[in-house]
Amino acid sequence: MNLTFYNDEATWLHRLDPRTKIGGVLLIFAICLCFNHPLFIALILTGVLAIFTTAKSMKVLWKLRFLLVLLFVFSVVLWPFFIKGKTVLFQWHGLEVSSESLLYGFAMGLRLMTFVRAGLLLLATTKNEEIANGLIRLGIPYPVAFALATAIRLAPTFADAGATIVQAQVSRGLDLDSKNIFIRFKRFTPLSIPIFISAMRYTNFLAMALESKGFRPDTPRTSYYEARITGRDWLAMGVLTLTFAACLYLRLSLHWGIIIPGRL
Amino acid sequence: MTSSIVFDHLSFSYQNTSIPALQDISGEMSRGSFTMVMGHSGAGKSTLCCAINGLVPRFLRGDYAGGVIVEGMEAGKNIVPEMAQVVGIVLQDFEAQLFSTNVELEMAFGLENKCLPRTAMEERIDTYMRVVGLEELRKRDTATLSGGQKQRLAIGSVLAMETPVLVMDEPTTDIDPEGRRHILSLIRTLRVGERTLVVTDLDAEAAVQADQVWLLKDGQLAAQGTPVEILTDSSLIESCGVRPLATVALFQAMNWPGQPLTVEAAVAEIESRRLICPRRPECRAISTLTNGKVILEARNLSYRYPSGDINALNDIALTINEGDFVAMLGQNGSGKTTLAKHFNGLLKPTVGDMLIRGRPVNDYRRHKLAREVGYVFQNPDHQIFASTVREEVAFGPRILGMDRKTLERNIAESLDATGLSGFEDKNPFLLNRGERQRVAVASILAVKPAVIILDEPTTGLDYVHQRDTMEMLKRLNQLGHTIIIITHAMWIAEAYARRSILMKEGRILLDGSTPTVFSDENMLAASSLAPSDLIRLRNRLGLAAMTLTDMVKELKSEAVPPGSF
Numbered sequence: 001m002n003l004t005f006y007n008d009e010a011t012w013l014h015r016l017d018p019r020t021k022i023g024g025v026l027l028i029f030a031i032c033l034c035f036n037h038p039l040f041i042a043l044i045l046t047g048v049l050a051i052f053t054t055a056k057s058m059k060v061l062w063k064l065r066f067l068l069v070l071l072f073v074f075s076v077v078l079w080p081f082f083i084k085g086k087t088v089l090f091q092w093h094g095l096e097v098s099s100e101s102l103l104y105g106f107a108m109g110l111r112l113m114t115f116v117r118a119g120l121l122l123l124a125t126t127k128n129e130e131i132a133n134g135l136i137r138l139g140i141p142y143p144v145a146f147a148l149a150t151a152i153r154l155a156p157t158f159a160d161a162g163a164t165i166v167q168a169q170v171s172r173g174l175d176l177d178s179k180n181i182f183i184r185f186k187r188f189t190p191l192s193i194p195i196f197i198s199a200m201r202y203t204n205f206l207a208m209a210l211e212s213k214g215f216r217p218d219t220p221r222t223s224y225y226e227a228r229i230t231g232r233d234w235l236a237m238g239v240l241t242l243t244f245a246a247c248l249y250l251r252l253s254l255h256w257g258i259i260i261p262g263r264l
Numbered sequence: 265m266t267s268s269i270v271f272d273h274l275s276f277s278y279q280n281t282s283i284p285a286l287q288d289i290s291g292e293m294s295r296g297s298f299t300m301v302m303g304h305s306g307a308g309k310s311t312l313c314c315a316i317n318g319l320v321p322r323f324l325r326g327d328y329a330g331g332v333i334v335e336g337m338e339a340g341k342n343i344v345p346e347m348a349q350v351v352g353i354v355l356q357d358f359e360a361q362l363f364s365t366n367v368e369l370e371m372a373f374g375l376e377n378k379c380l381p382r383t384a385m386e387e388r389i390d391t392y393m394r395v396v397g398l399e400e401l402r403k404r405d406t407a408t409l410s411g412g413q414k415q416r417l418a419i420g421s422v423l424a425m426e427t428p429v430l431v432m433d434e435p436t437t438d439i440d441p442e443g444r445r446h447i448l449s450l451i452r453t454l455r456v457g458e459r460t461l462v463v464t465d466l467d468a469e470a471a472v473q474a475d476q477v478w479l480l481k482d483g484q485l486a487a488q489g490t491p492v493e494i495l496t497d498s499s500l501i502e503s504c505g506v507r508p509l510a511t512v513a514l515f516q517a518m519n520w521p522g523q524p525l526t527v528e529a530a531v532a533e534i535e536s537r538r539l540i541c542p543r544r545p546e547c548r549a550i551s552t553l554t555n556g557k558v559i560l561e562a563r564n565l566s567y568r569y570p571s572g573d574i575n576a577l578n579d580i581a582l583t584i585n586e587g588d589f590v591a592m593l594g595q596n597g598s599g600k601t602t603l604a605k606h607f608n609g610l611l612k613p614t615v616g617d618m619l620i621r622g623r624p625v626n627d628y629r630r631h632k633l634a635r636e637v638g639y640v641f642q643n644p645d646h647q648i649f650a651s652t653v654r655e656e657v658a659f660g661p662r663i664l665g666m667d668r669k670t671l672e673r674n675i676a677e678s679l680d681a682t683g684l685s686g687f688e689d690k691n692p693f694l695l696n697r698g699e700r701q702r703v704a705v706a707s708i709l710a711v712k713p714a715v716i717i718l719d720e721p722t723t724g725l726d727y728v729h730q731r732d733t734m735e736m737l738k739r740l741n742q743l744g745h746t747i748i749i750i751t752h753a754m755w756i757a758e759a760y761a762r763r764s765i766l767m768k769e770g771r772i773l774l775d776g777s778t779p780t781v782f783s784d785e786n787m788l789a790a791s792s793l794a795p796s797d798l799i800r801l802r803n804r805l806g807l808a809a810m811t812l813t814d815m816v817k818e819l820k821s822e823a824v825p826p827g828s829f
Contacts, residue, residue: 002571006365008403127365153363156407161646167610168647172660172707173634190659193649197693201645202360208319209361213425214348214377222379224372 003156005060005123012232013055013125018134020233021122027240028118033264034247035257038107045114048121057124061117068116072109079105083260103259128153133223143217158199165194268295268429268460269316273330276311276320285311287483288330293476295428298451298461300471300491303480304505305726306696309464310356312480313433316462317351318344335428345377352422353431358415358438362406367398370406370417374425388424396420396450411596412443416450423454430454431462436470438723440595440752442792448473466726468495468509469797472525479504496523507727507755510798510812517816527800540805540819556586558622559715559746560607560637565616567602576602578770579616586714589741590748591761591778595792599770600750604717607748608637631664638713642720644697644704653679653695653703654688660711678709681743682736698729705736715746722753734760755796758782759811766791779810 013021032044052058061068085100122131132149136142169190170176176187215221250256271291277284286308293299301309314320318339321328332339335350352374355361364370371389380388393399396416401409409417415435422430435451436444448470454461455473463470471477477494479487481504487494494501498508498516511530512523520539524530534540560583567577577599584590592600605611606618609625618625620636628636641647650656657678661671679685682702687695692703701721708716721737722730734756741747751757757764757778764781766774768791774781782788782795783803795803802808802815809815 004405004407006405008366008405127369129365129369164641164643165646167605168639168641170630171608171610171634171639171641172647173631173663173711175630175663190647190649194646197648198643198645205355205357205360206363208314208323209355210363211323211344212317212319212348212351212353212355213374213422214345215373216345216377220379221376222381222385223376224369224382224385226382 002063003159005063005120006127007055007057007060007124009056009125011055011125013051013121015232016125016236017227017229017233018126018130019138019227020229020236021126022131022134022138024236024240025118025122027237027244029115031240031244031247032111032114032118034244034251036104036107036111036263037257037259038103038110040257041107041110041114045110045117048114048117052117052121052124055121055125057121060120060124064116064120068113071112071116075109075112076105079108083263085260100259104263107259123152127225129223130225130227133225133227137227142220146217154203157202158195161198161202162191162195165191165198168194266295267292268297268335269293269462270333271315271330272333274315274332275329276315276326278311278324278326281326284483285326286315289485290330291478291485291488293460293462295460296458297475298455298463298473299476299478300474301462301464301478301480302466302468302471302501302504302506303486303726304728305466305698305724306482307480307505308483309480310433311483313353313355313431313462313464315339316429316431317353318342318347319353348374348377348425348427350427351429351431352425352427354415354418354422354433354435356433356437358411358418358435361418362414364406366402367404367406367409367417368393368402371421371424374421378425388426392420392424395423395453397446410443411439412446415439415443415447419447419450428458429460429462433464434466435463436465436467438720438752440792441754441794442595444752445794466506468501468506471495472509479506481505491525492523495525502727505726505728507730510796510801513812514798514801514815517812518819527797527804530801531804534805556588556746558583559586559620560584561617561619561622562603562606562613563617563619565603565606565613565618567606567611568614574770575614576770577606577613580770580772582765582772582775584715584746584748586746587741587744588746589738589760589762590746591757591764592748592750592767593752593754593757593764593791593793594767594773598767598791600767601719602770603767604639604719604748604750607715607717608639609633610639634660634664634711635713637715637717638708638711640704640708640716640718640721642723644700647704647707648692648700651691652689653684653692653706656692656703657707657710660707664711674710674712678706681709681740682706683732698725698733701725701729701733702736705733709740713745715748716740717748717750719750720752721749722751722756730756754782754793755798758796758799766793779808782810 028048032041035041080097080101081095083101083104085098087099089097089099128149132145135145174187174190271289274286274289275284276286301312303309311320314324315332316334316339321340322344328340337347337350339347362370364373368389371393372385375385375388396419398413398416398420406417436447451463452473472491474491476488477491478485479494486504487500495509496512498513502508509525511525511527515522522533524533562580562582565577565580566575568575580603594600606613648656650659654675657675658671661674682705684702684706692700721733725733737747738760761778764778765772766781766787773791774784774787782799785795785803788794798812807815807818809818
C-alpha cells in the first residue's frame with residue numbers, strides 16, 4: 001500500500017501557509033467537539049469533504065477507504081453499549097441499548113471520520129518540509145518538528161519494505177491465510193525481524209546522509225519554500241474561528257446539536 | 265599540483281571487530297584529480313570514503329589511528345556537518361539518501377543547511393539540475409524516479425553544495441545499464457574543473473578514465489598508479505576481486521602485443537597489426553535450448569498494478585522448459601520482476617493465464633507452490649530473521665511440514681550446494697553480503713523447488729563472489745533445477761544463461777539462445793542495453809564463443825576449417 005498522502009496540485013489550499021493549515025485542522029477538531037448529534041457532525045463532515053473537493057484530493061481518501069469504514073463501523077457498534085439513554089430499545093444481562101446511545105455511536109463514528117479526514121487534508125495539501133517549517137514557525141523546537149516530519153516521511157518507506165518482506169516470506173511458503181492461531185502467531189517473527197532490521201539500517205544510513213550534507217538538528221537553517229501569511233490565510237482563519245464561535249454559541253446558549261447532554 | 269586529500273598512516277577497525285577495516289593507508293590525491301578506488305567487497309572502499317568526510321570515526325565508531333587531511337581540515341577532529349563544507353559524499357545506498365518530497369527540495373536540502381538565501385539557492389539548483397540532466401523533473405516526487413535518475417539526483421544534491429572534494433561510493437551499483445552509462449558520462453563531465461573526485465567501483469571498465477587507480481585488498485593499499493599501469497595487470501586486479509578488463513585479458517591470453525583498455529582500441533590494434541581478419545560469424549547450430557517438458561507457461565498474460573494507469577505487462581506469451589537456465593534482461597521498469605512474480609503466484613494476471621505444469625497458478629495451494637517455484641528476493645535482508653543459519657534454512661521445509669529426516673538431509677544438501685557447510689551455527693546477520701545472499705539461496709533450495717528465480721543475485725557482490733554465486737547456480741542447474749535470473753550484469757547473462765529474454769515496456773522484445781540475443785546489438789540497444797566489452801569484441805571479430813576461454817580456443821583453432829566444429 002502506498003502511504004504517501006501528499007497530492008501535488010496547485011489549489012488555494014496548497015498555497016495556504018502551513019501554519020494556517022495546522023491551525024485550521026485544530027479548529028476543525030474543536031468544531032467537531034461542539035456537538036454530539038449525528039446530523040450536526042454529518043454537516044461538519046460534509047464541509048470537510050467540500051474542502052477536499054476544492055483541493056482536488058478526494059483520491060487520497062480512497063487510499064484509506066478500508067480504514068475509514070472500519071473506524072466508523074467499530075464506533076457505531078461499540079459505543080451504544082457504553083452509553084445510557086432514555087428510550088431503551090432492548091436489555092440483555094445488564095447490557096442495554098437505547099435509541100439515544102445508537103445515535104450517539106453514530107455521531108462518534110462520524111466524528112472519528114471527520115478527525116482523520118481533517119488530518120489527511122493537511123497531509124494531502126502540505127509537503128513534509130512545509131509541515132516541519134510551519135511547526136518551527138509556530139514555536140515547536142526544531143528537533144521535535146524535524147522528528148515529526150521524518151516520521152511522516154518514513155511511513156511509506158517502511159510500508160514498502162514491509163510489503164516486500166511479506167512477499168519474500170510468502171514465497172518461502174509462509175501461509176498468511178491460515179486460520180490456525182498458533183501458525184498465525186509463528187508467522188510474526190519472520191516478518192517483524194526483517195522489518196525491524198531493515199528499518200534500523202535505513203534510519204542509520206539516513207542519519208549519515210543528513211550529517212554529510214551539513215545538517216544539524218540544533219542550528220537554524222534557511223528554507224527553500226518560504227511560507228508567507230497572506231490575505232487568504234487571514235480569511236481562512238477568520239472564517240474557521242467565526243464558525244467555531246458560532247458553534248460554541250449554538251451548543252452552550254441554545255443547546256443545539258445535543259443527543260446526550262453533559263458529554264462532548 | 266597541490267594536494268587536496270592526504271592520508272597519513274590511516275588505520276581503522278570498527279567497534280567490536282578484530283579485523284581492521286583499513287590498515288596504514290598513506291597517499292595523496294591532488295586537487296582536481298580523479299581517483300578510482302577499487303577492491304573486493306570488504307576491502308575497505310566504503311570505510312575509506314567515510315574517512316574522508318569524518319563519518320569514520322565520528323559516526324561509525326572504532327579504533328582510529330593516523331589521519332586524513334582534506335583541504336586543510338583534519339577529518340577526525342571536526343564533526344561531520346563541519347566537514348560538509350569541503351567534502352560532499354554520495355553514499356552507497358542512494359535510495360536511502362533521498363529524503364525530500366520533490367526533486368528541487370532534495371537539491372535544496374544541503375543549501376538550506378548552509379543557510380543560503382532563496383535566490384542563491386534557486387541559481388544553484390538551476391545550474392546543477394542541468395548538470396545532472398534532471399531539469400525536466402523539478403517538481404517530481406523522488407519516489408517516482410528511476411534508479412538512474414535517483415542516483416543522479418543524489419549526486420546533483422551533493423554537487424550543488426559546491427564542495428572542493430566529491431566522493432562517490434559505488435555510484436553505478438544497482439542501476440540498469442542505461443543509468444550506469446548516464447552516471448559514467450556525468451563523471452566525465454565533472455572531471456573538467458577544479459573538483460577533486462574520489463569514486464569507488466567494482467568494475468574495471470569504469471576506471472579507464474581516471475587519473476589514478478587505488479587498489480585496496482583486505483584494508484591495505486595493495487597498489488596505486490595510472491589506469492594503464494594498474495588495469496593492464498590482470499592478475500593483480502583479479503587478486504583484489506576486480507574483474508579484469510576483457511580486452512586486456514584476451515590480448516594476454518592470445519599473446520598479442522599491446523594492452524588496449526577499450527573495445528575500440530582493441531579492434532584498432534587488431535586491424536592495424538592484422539592479428540586476425542574479422543569475418544562473419546559462421547552459422548553453427550548451437551544446441552543451447554533444452555528440450556525438457558514445459559514447466560512455466562504464460563498465456564496472453566497482461567498485468568496492471570492496482571494503482572497503475574497503464575499495463576505493467578502486455579500480452580506476454582512465454583514457455584519455459586524444465587532444466588533451462590534463463591536470464592531476464594531489460595531496463596528498470598521493463599516488467600522483468602513483475603513477470604517473475606507471476607511465476608510463483610505473488611501476482612495474479614489481470615488478463616490471461618499463468619500455468620505451472622499446465623495447471624493455473626491459482627489452483628495451487630501456497631505450500632505446494634513453494635515446492636514448485638522458489639523466489640530469492642534481491643535483498644537477502646528482506647527475508648533473514650533467524651539467529652542461526654540452520655534455523656534460517658530450516659524455515660521453509662519446516663513450514664511445509666517436511667519430516668525430520670528429509671529436513672536434515674535437505675538442509676545439509678542445500679548448505680553444501682551453496683558452499684555454506686560449516687556455517688550451520690553462525691548468525692546470518694554477522695555474515696557478509698555475499699554469504700547472506702547464499703543463505704537466502706540455501707533457504708529456498710532447502711525446499712527443493714523445481715524452479716528457482718533469483719532477482720539480481722549478484723548485486724552488491726564483487727567479482728569473486730559474483731562468480732562463486734553463478735558457479736553455484738550452474739551446479740544447481742546441472743542437478744536439474746530450472747534457473748531463472750533477473751539481472752543487469754550483462755556478463756553474467758552472457759557467460760551463464762542458455763536462454764535470454766529481453767524485455768521492454770512490459771513486452772518481450774527478443775527471446776532466444778543467449779549467443780543469438782547478444783549478437784543482436786541493435787535490439788539490445790533498443791532496450792537500452794549493451795553487451796559487455798568481451799561480447800562487443802566477440803561481435804566485432806565475428807566469433808561464436810561466449811566466454812574468454814572459449815574465445816581463445818576458437819581463435820587458436822583459426823586454421824581448422826569450420827566444418828570440423
